[in-house]
Amino acid sequence: MIARFLLLATVASASIIASSAHAEDAAQPATDTAAQPTSPRGEVIIVTARRRAETAQQVPLAISVIRGDSIEATGNFNVVKLQQLAPTLQVYTTNPRNTSVNIRGLGVPFGLTSDGFEQGVGIYVDDVYNSRVAAATFDFLDVSQVEVLRGPQGTLYGKNTTAGAINITTNQPTFDFEGRAELSVGNLNYRQAKAAISGPLSDTVAARLAVAATSRRGTLYNLTSQRWINEQDNLGLRGQLLFQPNDDLNITLSGDYSRQDPECCGTTFVRVGRTQRPLARQYDAIIAAINAANPGRNYAVPSRNPYDRLTDLDSSLNADNKIGGVSARVKWDIGPGTLTSVTAWRFWDWKPENDRDFTGLSVVSRSQNPSQQDQYSQEFRYNYDGEKIDFVAGLFGFKQRIDTQGTEQQGLDATRFSLSPSVDPANPYNRPEVLAGLTASNRQYLKSSSAALFGQLSWHVNDALTIQPGARLNYDKKSGFYQRVVTNGQGQVISCTPTPPPGSDLAAQCGVYQPQVSAPSDSAWNFTYDLNVNYKIAPDILAYATYAKSFKTLGINQNGLPLNADNSVNIDAGTVKPESVHHYEIGLKTQFWDRRATFNITAFRTEIQNFQATVNGGQFGTVRGYLANAEKVRSQGIEADFKVVTSDRFTAYANAAYTDAKYKAFTNAPCPPELSGGPSQPAGTTPDYSQPGVPGAPSPRQCDISGQDLPGVSKWAFSYGAEYNIPVTLLAKKGQVYLGVDGNYRSRWNSNASPSRYTEVKGYALTNFRAGFRGEGFDVFGWVRNAFDVDYIENLQVAPGNTGLIAGQVGDPRTWGGTIKFSF
Template sequence: MIARFLLLASVASASFITPAAHAQDATPQPVDPAAETQNPRGDVIVVTARRRQETAQQVPLAISVVRGDSIEATGNFNIVKLQQLAPTLQVYTTNPRNTSVNIRGLGVPFGLTSDGFEQGVGIYVDDVYNSRVAAATFDFLDVAQVEVLRGPQGTLYGKNTTAGAINITTNQPTFDFEGRAELTVGNLNLRQAKAAVSGPLSDTVAVRIAMASTSRRGTLYNVTSQRWINEQDNLGLRGQLLFKPSEDFSVTLSGDYSRQNPKCCGTTFVRVGRTQRPLNRQYDALAAAQNYVVPSRNPYDRLTDLDSNLNAGNKIGGVSAKIKWDVGPGTLTSVTAWRFWDWKPENDRDFTGLSIVSRSQNPSQQDQYSQEFRYNYESQNVDVVVGLFGFKQRVDTQGTEQQGSAAAQWSLAPSSDPANPANNPATLAGLTASNTQWLKADSAALFGQLSWKVTDALTIQPGLRLNYDKKSGFYQRVVTNAQGQAISCTTVAEPGTIKGTSQQCGVYQPQVSAPSDSAWNFTYDFNINYKIARDVLAYATYAKSFKTLGINQNGLPLNADNTVNYDASTVKPESVNHFEIGLKTQFLDRRATFNLTAFRTDIRNFQATVNGGQFGTVRGYLANAGKVRSQGIEADFKIVASDRFTAYANGAYTDAKYKRFVDAPCPPELSGGTFQAANATLDYSQPGVPGALSPRQCDISGADLPGVSKWAFSYGAEINQPVTLLAKEGQVYFGVDGNYRSHWNSNASPSIYTNVKGYALTNFRAGFRGEGFEVFGWVRNALDVDYIETLQVAPGNTGLIAGQPGDPQTWGGTIKFSF
């Protein structure tokens, strides 16, 4: 189907460009990249996706480029918002740590985050790899452009990534004095300020300083704390010093610091689904037994009653040194960087106003060091990139989860017997799991790519990567009762502990694990591209890639007999086979661009985040799905019809499925009951039937991957008219942009209760821009569409589904000055 679609689209696009093609020679002529970028026709975008400057249309891979001015104009001020402009980019976040950045449905396992796995989508800022996806939640700071590269990126980038890379380039120091300032105000008490100044300190030294600050009232009202939550409170600073004694040598020193300190991130009641727990142990019965009523069962009333303190304190920053030296026919680049991440959360993990889980927090501190050496060589017939990359990371985490006064009645089997432990709050109240963990990760790689221009039209491009990874971790959970005594869940209490009760051990069990493993990987890719005409490029790519081994760092799941499953301490590396074909075209004197891509990615031993609904698994854990496949088609169209009108439309169809996952945790509707016999044939025939026997695991082969919409579209247009305003010549303009995503599932094992409906958002803006000045008003989610950003299954298999509604209609105004 994909091949046929691509063939038809290729014919269609060829018909658009036929008049221009006929006006040229039948044989494509050699193209000078410098001349291409200086050609005044159409819209030329220069990228560094292949570690050298070239136009986006010359790059034989699927790439979306969003310029800094487009980011600001559309209000997409971080990667979370950027997905509204790039259809195959999916970003879901329940808090900064638990953020999933995926491309084509692949990358980060969807769900609660573990430190023990690699990111499948690399985030690079000025060539520096950011290992923690928490960096994605910060405001863009003085960004020149963002390149979203789709598909494996292991032979050109320092850190191997299996799904793609997000390459962020900031504005660099200049030897001409310049500056800009921007102020935005809006409803929900939005206040956003940005500023940057750049200029010379001497003939050889230039400096640039930038800052950004955003604050906004939350979008959920907590009736318990009587304040709005899920607010924004961001501050970012960056300084850069450029030393350029000659045209052949430069050193750029950079430092940045960003912090967030919002009351975040809470959920609201969305729905209840029936599980296989006995009916009197499901949400509605448990809530009625404790006379508990949520403020509203309509999530779009934006009310919650969470009783635990909320916090999402997040700090990230670092320093780097980038050296570029033109050595003979090539350029040697060195990038040295240190980065830190400090995460201080507080959560309400039972998603209710009852004191079931009274405390839940996993603060972390990370240090990472990276060094990349890269040599670029360009000639008339051969281009070469070869690199050496080293990476070292340590993450320390100190976790606490504590049961509250309502835990016993909520979690244990109730009865009318006053002696039943479920009727005594002291049975579980104060039971605390204190987790200490650390992770050490070391990585080294040698990578390179060769571009051989066989003819003026044909280029063959092989790439290789040799990678070594070593990971070691430590996890210890100490469980204490309300009196602070350490408990043991073994047959005979261990020294220094007392024997825990069956009720206590059914919720938390002490654990100690110290997984360690290492692996070598050799991977490669091969690209062949052909210039059918001057402005028509066809390409095909095969990539053999991998994601390195993972270790479980958040506690291990329990076996059927309530013992710890130590076999789950490590997960196998992913093995990736990726195929892609594409067509890049420009026509109408390069004022129109149409690109088309078809892809298929097969992954064996896919690393998935799963959660069986147990309280004993404090967070999700990693497991290998046998096989996953993602395939689809992407199309991008842009036209600069005239100086007065521009428009774009992008679309993607993504079919991402578990092809084989026979031992996955079951979804809520098939969980909560007494387990079926170990040797029995798995029976899935009674979903949501209270008291039914539950399968020990579920075969979800053929199910869609979580977090992936099959259809996604984005579009935009702007029209302008020259005017003179306040004696200043410029343009008045009106712009519209929007996006659509079809439904998707928000649980690792897809559930009928965690289906998120599709939605379409529309944004408008109108204003005036002149030399050094711009002012405009904007409305985002102009039609005030109700939509859910993500859903979460509450622990304990009670059937409670909580979620976070997306932003309501927001509006405001922005004023900019530049010189």
């Protein structure tokens, strides 16, 4: 670890030559900003990470601060794109609902999203908690800055988060009239427009209105529908009213609405891997058998090279996504402190359509699970600032309900794709009508509520030493309901109890969809705490150490339950234990060269017992993914952030992260595809892993994946940027001609909960350039992203049924365009 620490420090220090999105990693405590010397560009970064305004380099936390102008300049216009500027942030998405936002490899189980568990990374917009990560896929709307807080955040934030928080601050109403407009166009029919206007309505009331719209042609061509899919189609609106009757009181009313309606989110063929299924029941043999049974059809995927960007998905695709809400924030200065109240209601309306077999065959002809969510939250917080003592104390309440109505239906090719072959003409395998039209209709709801008392105290022992203890008392209650009704092609309701005779039509149907009813419910109290000790070694050198005992509350499985070996429902999988988190961190924050250069470095270790993991048992239609507890997980690593402003002409930054995230103990995990699909090994014997990918070999009942890497985590990640400008006068306008570059690198990672040789995603590096002319009130520039047209994969998925099919989503190709911005 010491060697890695030194290596990373060397890499970060040497990276001045990189690019400039101004992705300033910082974290700092309260001081008089007027006394802060400024850099040649006069930058003093103010953050609200600790629920008070303070300068960044003195907060004893690891924080990435990304300014709004940096977000716009680099084209990172949502949380999904933001990871290109913040290396320890990992965001993976197959659609807005199935989006994973992790920090340091932790936060949310990688894979299919379930409503029954909490997010480990909280997303806050103007102090309002957004419970669903679908918000991560929307465009940033009139954003001032984004703070990415790394590590547990439970004693300062309303909703407890075990991995970190993304704190988004929007531009607020002003009593000076101002406005801005921005228009971007590019290849792939890219169009983006943004506008905001703010000003006084009276001496005590100000208003702000912002709008943003983005559209772009898709990057994957569907030969079946003969159109490009995975497009962008976003619209966002935000309005704010500020009432400030005096200097001690201000009330802000906010409302926002965002909509997405793209034809999305399809996959393309990536590869086929051998499993332990009989060879005749693996992907290539299944396709050959289907073609043999349908003379003249001769089905084949459009291309076996994913970077040809071709697919032939035959089911309807849609990702209709609406999110919005209203909030009231009251800030009242009372004596030496400030009382803040944040009241909010938010909604989420999700209407998806997917192709779940990932092919142009009619295996799963319909797959859709529309959801409607309402959430209510109330937070009271009091901030006190004294000479020796500062503290934050708060109360938080949260209530949520999610309703989901699901439909999944089998198509004409389902019998030959899903059933074992037979020469008997009467066998279900030879009669498409046995599975064609078989429909699972799901109805589910989740009720979730939580309440918390939290606080943190800062004791300034002397001018250099500060001790910060914090504590949280939390109560959570969850109750859910899930019902699946199965009907055959004639619309008749089927029952799988008692177990139907093998080889019968009913047995074939129950092997694909089995009726289920479950109503999991649980509640839990948790008490957690943390302690931070920080010491100012010199005026511009801060050292700190943190220990946090945190938790992620209990979970319930809301997407249906897995089956036991006898095809019965595993009721025991209905609830999932809370995570228990121990977090250790040390850091050093420095500024030098008259504060023109900033270098911060952090080392951390997080241990989690009863880690909530999303697993996949490989069953085709019963359940795609469900929650289970891994006995122990550990994430440790080092992060380094460097920025230099040599003059008004040149600025550069480089951020680096090494993350070693592993299952320390997960002894009963589902097996990866290469160890699945064969006859089960005898119960009670030591699992044999010696024949991966051998057709017909016995498959372990569970796999011990202890010591293997967590999914979705790159060991190494870097981001960098630089910008150089020259003052000029152009067309009688004084300004600067500038050239900027920014980029990021991520090493390989695995996209299956049980790491598989078939789902390893190769590392990649992306580079972006921009050049333009800016002056007072305007900025005109051209840009190219993924300038070297690097081929890379964003996500890989294992197709259900253990056929060996691996599908994926490819990253954006080279894109280019121009942007013009005006402000007044």
